[in-house]
Amino acid sequence: MSFTKTTEQASHYNHLEKMTVAELLRNINNEDKTVPLAVEKGLPQIEILAEVAAKRMRNGGRLFYIGAGTSGRLGIVDASECPPTFGVPFDLVIGIIAGGDSAIRKAVEFAEDDTTQAWKDLSAYNINENDTVVGIAASGTTPYVIGGLQECNKNNIATGCITCNAGSPLAKTAQYPVEVVVGPEFVTGSSRMKAGTAQKLVLNMISTTVMIQLGHIKGNKMVDMQLSNHKLVDRGVRMIMDELEISQEEASALLDKHKNVRKAIESYGNR
Template sequence: MSFTRTTEQSSNYDNLEQMPVAELLKGINAEDKTVPLAVEKALPQIEALTNQVVERMKKGGRLFYIGAGTSGRLGIVDASECPPTFGVPFDLVVGLIAGGDTAIRKAVEFAEDDREQAWKDLEEYAIHNKDIVIGIAASGTTPYVIGGLAMCNKNGVVTGCITCNTGSPLAQTAQYPVEVVTGPEFVTGSSRMKAGTAQKLVLNMISTATMIQLGRVKGNKMVDMQLSNHKLVERGTKMIMDELNITEGEAAALLEKHKNVRKAIESYGNR
């Protein structure tokens, strides 16, 4: 089966170095506007994958993201934001990147070309068949990610992926593929741009919808968020005020006592 990486096709723009800043920004913005529409076309695939994530996590499983380069970093960002936002354990959603933690800040040469390493990385977390692994690769051809998902399949671990090409080897490997076709980049091949934006949007959707389904949001509020700075303490206090119709002082006292918005609200109702 033939496979064309549209993420690598030549940009619709040329002579970029001759453009003034205003024209460059206008072109980038025009391309960025197409990304949400591409994500919308993939909603059925995103729904199918998210349902699997919810099902696995309700059974005590964990969510792993594996990727290389920009894709790996995006997975790590999404994973790292789940504990402070939703109050879940730090090891419930885990992001792994080819080349290890060093690669978060600095590219590690040829790390993404190792088909065996992702499974080794997952084994360090005692990966098991209650877990789910999502491979992230704009190209859909990254050996680190494909090899990791292939081994997951062999070992009974549910797999999904997020890629920006149709019919890629990665999508063919994943049990629940998500293909968001963003087309050529403004700068040819720079998949940190539209493809990266698309991946970030999909990751937001998967993790947020999952956490809501797991009961980590009340109404539309992050009642389990970690109170790690003054801004969040103020937000938590306001949540309690609005929910219980009490004064700021009463709300602040409840939050100080219980250290958690949900517990503060529940304790008030149980008086």
């Protein structure tokens, strides 16, 4: 059964080189406005995948993202932001890109075409049945990602995906597919644009929802965040002040003692 890559279809705009800067910006913005609406249509699928990941992580599992090119980089960005934001170990959410870490900055030729390497990359982390693997590929045809999910399926590991074409081979491989169809790109085939934005939005939703489900947010605050700079220390002090209704000096002293917003708040209630 054939399927159409809408991400590869011709742009709705032509003669881009003849447009003014204002016209280019306005037209790109008009296309970008359609992305959240496309994501909205995928909410039921996103909900299922987030629930699966959260359930497995409660039982000691991890969340893996695998992808190539832009998709791989987006997964790494989301994974790398979980420890400082939610105070979780660096190896709880893991992003893997085809071609290895050097591919984060510079494309590695044909890395995405290797059907066996993703499983090798995952195996280096002793992946097991408690884990969840999400394959990210705008096209839905990336061999590296599909091959990885196929091996995960054989080994009873939960698989999801984020793709921007309907009915793709990747979506058919994943147990819990997420399809966000954004249509043709402003620059034909440049899936770092709308497709990349859609993938980033979905990743934000999955990781944030999972971390809230795992208890790493109190109220609406990042009480488990890492205090890795002065801005975050100041934010932590304000959180404690607001939660406990105490002075800045008291809040600062508590945070300095406990080095963690949650622990500072809990210690105050246990006095």
